[in-house]
Amino acid sequence: MPYLIIDNRHIQVPRGTTVIDAAERLGIMIPRFCYLKVLGAVGACRMCAVMFEAGPVKGLQMSCMVQAADGMRVSTTHPEAVAFRRQIIEWLMINHPHDCPVCDEGGHCLLQDETISGGHSRRRYTGAKRTYPDQDLGPLVQHEMNRCIQCYRCVRFYQEYAGYRDLGVMGIASRIYYGRFSDGALESPFSGNLIDICPTGVYTDRPSRFLARRWDLQRADSICLHCSLGCNTVAGAHYRAVIRQESRENVRVNGSFICDRGRYGHAYANLAERPRQSRLDGEPAGWREAAREAAARLKRIAAAAGHSAIAVLGSARNSLETQIMLRYLSHHAQWRPPRFFVNGSEARSTAAVVARLDSRLAAGLPDLEEADFLLAVGVDPVNDAPMLALAMRQAARKGAKIVVLDPRPVELPFAFDLLSAGLGDLPAALAVLVKTAVSQAGTDGCEAQEKAFLAALPGRVPDEKLQGQLGQAGGWLAASRRPAIICGSAIAGPELAGLAADLALLLQTGKTPSRLFYLLPGPNAFGAGLLQRGSRYFPSLLQDIEKGGVRALLVVENDPFFRYPDQDRLHSALGKLELLMVLDYLPSRAARAAHIFLPGATVFEAGGSFINNCGLLQYAAPVHEGGIPLAQVSGGSHPPRAHAPAPGSEKCPSAYEALLFLANELAIRPPTMDASPWSLLPEDFPGQAELLAHPYPTDGLQLLPRLSEAESLQTPVNLPTSGPAAGALTVLRVEQTFGSEELSCYAEPLRQLAGPPLALLHGADADRAGVRDGEQLCFEIGGEKVELALQVTNRMAPGQLIIPHHYALGRAACRLPAVVAQAELRGLTGQDSPDLPQAITES
Amino acid sequence: MLPEEIRHRLETRIAASAHPRELVVDVMYELQNHYGFLNDVALREVAELLQLTPLEVEELATFYDFIYRRPVGRFVLHVCDGVVCWMFEEQSALDYICKLLGVAPGETTPDGQFTVLPTVCVGYCDHAPAMLINGKLYGPLTPEFIDRTLEELRSISCDLVLCR
Ligand code: SF4
Ligand code: SF4
Ligand code: FES
Numbered sequence A: 001m002p003y004l005i006i007d008n009r010h011i012q013v014p015r016g017t018t019v020i021d022a023a024e025r026l027g028i029m030i031p032r033f034c035y036l037k038v039l040g041a042v043g044a045c046r047m048c049a050v051m052f053e054a055g056p057v058k059g060l061q062m063s064c065m066v067q068a069a070d071g072m073r074v075s076t077t078h079p080e081a082v083a084f085r086r087q088i089i090e091w092l093m094i095n096h097p098h099d100c101p102v103c104d105e106g107g108h109c110l111l112q113d114e115t116i117s118g119g120h121s122r123r124r125y126t127g128a129k130r131t132y133p134d135q136d137l138g139p140l141v142q143h144e145m146n147r148c149i150q151c152y153r154c155v156r157f158y159q160e161y162a163g164y165r166d167l168g169v170m171g172i173a174s175r176i177y178y179g180r181f182s183d184g185a186l187e188s189p190f191s192g193n194l195i196d197i198c199p200t201g202v203y204t205d206r207p208s209r210f211l212a213r214r215w216d217l218q219r220a221d222s223i224c225l226h227c228s229l230g231c232n233t234v235a236g237a238h239y240r241a242v243i244r245q246e247s248r249e250n251v252r253v254n255g256s257f258i259c260d261r262g263r264y265g266h267a268y269a270n271l272a273e274r275p276r277q278s279r280l281d282g283e284p285a286g287w288r289e290a291a292r293e294a295a296a297r298l299k300r301i302a303a304a305a306g307h308s309a310i311a312v313l314g315s316a317r318n319s320l321e322t323q324i325m326l327r328y329l330s331h332h333a334q335w336r337p338p339r340f341f342v343n344g345s346e347a348r349s350t351a352a353v354v355a356r357l358d359s360r361l362a363a364g365l366p367d368l369e370e371a372d373f374l375l376a377v378g379v380d381p382v383n384d385a386p387m388l389a390l391a392m393r394q395a396a397r398k399g400a401k402i403v404v405l406d407p408r409p410v411e412l413p414f415a416f417d418l419l420s421a422g423l424g425d426l427p428a429a430l431a432v433l434v435k436t437a438v439s440q441a442g443t444d445g446c447e448a449q450e451k452a453f454l455a456a457l458p459g460r461v462p463d464e465k466l467q468g469q470l471g472q473a474g475g476w477l478a479a480s481r482r483p484a485i486i487c488g489s490a491i492a493g494p495e496l497a498g499l500a501a502d503l504a505l506l507l508q509t510g511k512t513p514s515r516l517f518y519l520l521p522g523p524n525a526f527g528a529g530l531l532q533r534g535s536r537y538f539p540s541l542l543q544d545i546e547k548g549g550v551r552a553l554l555v556v557e558n559d560p561f562f563r564y565p566d567q568d569r570l571h572s573a574l575g576k577l578e579l580l581m582v583l584d585y586l587p588s589r590a591a592r593a594a595h596i597f598l599p600g601a602t603v604f605e606a607g608g609s610f611i612n613n614c615g616l617l618q619y620a621a622p623v624h625e626g627g628i629p630l631a632q633v634s635g636g637s638h639p640p641r642a643h644a645p646a647p648g649s650e651k652c653p654s655a656y657e658a659l660l661f662l663a664n665e666l667a668i669r670p671p672t673m674d675a676s677p678w679s680l681l682p683e684d685f686p687g688q689a690e691l692l693a694h695p696y697p698t699d700g701l702q703l704l705p706r707l708s709e710a711e712s713l714q715t716p717v718n719l720p721t722s723g724p725a726a727g728a729l730t731v732l733r734v735e736q737t738f739g740s741e742e743l744s745c746y747a748e749p750l751r752q753l754a755g756p757p758l759a760l761l762h763g764a765d766a767d768r769a770g771v772r773d774g775e776q777l778c779f780e781i782g783g784e785k786v787e788l789a790l791q792v793t794n795r796m797a798p799g800q801l802i803i804p805h806h807y808a809l810g811r812a813a814c815r816l817p818a819v820v821a822q823a824e825l826r827g828l829t830g831q832d833s834p835d836l837p838q839a840i841t842e843s
Numbered sequence B: 001m002l003p004e005e006i007r008h009r010l011e012t013r014i015a016a017s018a019h020p021r022e023l024v025v026d027v028m029y030e031l032q033n034h035y036g037f038l039n040d041v042a043l044r045e046v047a048e049l050l051q052l053t054p055l056e057v058e059e060l061a062t063f064y065d066f067i068y069r070r071p072v073g074r075f076v077l078h079v080c081d082g083v084v085c086w087m088f089e090e091q092s093a094l095d096y097i098c099k100l101l102g103v104a105p106g107e108t109t110p111d112g113q114f115t116v117l118p119t120v121c122v123g124y125c126d127h128a129p130a131m132l133i134n135g136k137l138y139g140p141l142t143p144e145f146i147d148r149t150l151e152e153l154r155s156i157s158c159d160l161v162l163c164r
């Protein structure tokens, strides 16, 4: 641990720390442009010069390029260093425009700060400045190339760190140009990070362009709700609209970056059509009035039909406080235990994950970056949880072998092996791969139970080619030292989640101690998984409604209509309810169907705690009070000049507060408000109540048990091998980076990037069915049309028709059949004269 | 469109290379010599041959002085702008050539004969000040020598731009 002196202050730092970082630990920010910790040092800008007065290095040197060493004495204020830096900044400013007032970076610009702090306040250069045309980089990032100071951060992030290849640096010397080959939307789903890392205003946030200076924003630490990773952000609101998000560093989760879904997904909070008015039987009503009436009706129903005639549906986007309140309420009112998932398979997968994940097994994103072998199964990282792809890329850059086992044509920004297997074959294929690895590595450390489990695993899959690939990948796994299994939950069922845990445990007994990383369906799916214990799944609830056993349903921040396959059944069942009460901030179908509707508050207004996919509890702070954005109230004119309450400015109570109110009305002992939400459920979370009081540590609180109590490594191993019948195609509904997730699909800029609705088909299936790439598939369902552009590719598993969820697909898309006969496809293209080559039709 | 023969030759070379990306400069030269300059069509062909993105090819094409992304004259005068040549210049050869031809650096004479490009050291420092014209070195440059050289060039026939 080197020990050095910087500006007369002593510090000891870990070996390998650069002097610029050592100074930062002392609170001394040495000016810098090119240096960014995650990207490493390149010494390009010369802005970080300091004087090395004593020790192994002498003289004026770049502090980002020199590692701290014993005996160093460094001065950041030495006159020579100060003069040097002043010249650098003057030189960088020679070509930089002097128009900060019209630049959107102004107010949070590193170049502004360092020009001032560098002491360059008077312009001496009077010549012409070099200028460039700007490019249209798509709806997310605005380009203003004249502001560039050639630090290379953007290219190093975009190409080296993130692995995308359409933005770079062209030309040399005074013609140097950072941009794309030609105008067009940036291809990387991480492009918004350019905005955060560019030290000047070359890349700025396009949707919020010219809306506000950063100092005008109400800013607070927030958590991204657009997938289960729980990346950290800073959200900024202005005039009652959330307009901008930036990434916030958390080395346990997202590191320094976030994806574009997370950065731009917040538009749902500002929607003009966001419901803001409480309703009672279709008529506008006061919030309290509506809530009181709800309580009265609930009491009546309980009196008439028993407490169990009331059921509750929360969601995986509820904050933990809300989920706990739902559980508390249903427990004390003796209603049915709350459900959180409409989709039964998601509920079961989440239950399996929550039961199996413990700190022996769990890996976080940073652990994945350090792995030397990654096996992703049932996961399409860029589409399911984009930041996962970025973490996997860091492992790939360090030489890790990466294998993806999935039916989809997975694309990733690094080299990997795609093993295409049908949905039903995933568990068996995973088992074969791991069995090969364990057998190769030797079973010395295994106990009898583990040996029996190993023996019971299948050793073969029917597909010869896949078998060969699995064998090869098993060899890589056997040779690895820090492997990890990444297991999705969106398309594969609970069996896969359980099997992945068993296999990781099996590997841990041997020489390849594997870690495990699950994805979950929603930002607080983990919380839902903890709190759904004892409840049955949504489909069974529907049955009870149909039979009359359940007469009232309280839906909190969920829309059962969003993706439920049998929309007609859902519609008629909910129609039977005496009371459908909905509380939400989205303009959902359920909200419209409700007898009693209460508008909700988004995370930006209410804040809340969320447990991410790794069991990490994090807190999102409220950002602003909420209310109708001023731009909508004022019709685009100047916001009101007087401090009077503006229309729509009433704050919506959070779901937690609304439920408290309800509890009060129902005369249920209200919990003490200042207690941590966990203390409400001492019987469910023994020992955690004291531990968990706000505020949690800023980097989150790990909730996983040391050892899971779930049964593991049980024999016999029952793996489903339900392939589709010959000639049939399993329809797979999948996520897409943009335009499919429930909240972010309201964001217009992301919609623009979503592309048209697609259906993906394997080449062999397309040939047999006589359909071609680019043709239009048209399903007619209940009088509605679902039109999909057919994309034929051989990079996917045959036997599937993959249809990404898409905002533009109407309700009918929920009702797409689960299986389509190959022979039907041709008819769906609307061209019924098949011109097939004879040989293929016969086969 | 690239003639089949050239394409085939390049593809064979690329297939035999352990790191095809290394061949990018060679491939750009081949296509430049075929088209006369590396136009957008050629640039995309290079990208496709080497499985690079157009941007990645453009990054390199615009980095190297000897890859021409715009049409050039029959003769490209790479006038040395290196340190040693500066030391020998009482009068700038570049200024003289530009004045003589009536063009600015980077421009081509209206008759399509000459393009003038300043460049870094052309490796002829022992004959500084120097320049390189279609792959041939000239120096030391004096006004008389330049006059004579350009006069000679006007009278010889040469169809192709050769860079090496
Ligand atoms: S565009 Fe920004 S990040 Fe990129 S080199 Fe220029 S100043 Fe640096
Ligand atoms: S990866 Fe997921 S949690 Fe992270 S920013 Fe993207 S959508 Fe949000
Ligand atoms: S920050 Fe050290 S040289 Fe740029």
Ligand code: FES
Pocket (backbone or CB within 6 Å): B080, B081, B082, B083, B084, B085, B086, B120, B121, B122, B123, B124, B125, B128, B129, B130
């Ligand atoms: S400096 Fe001109 S040839 Fe070397």
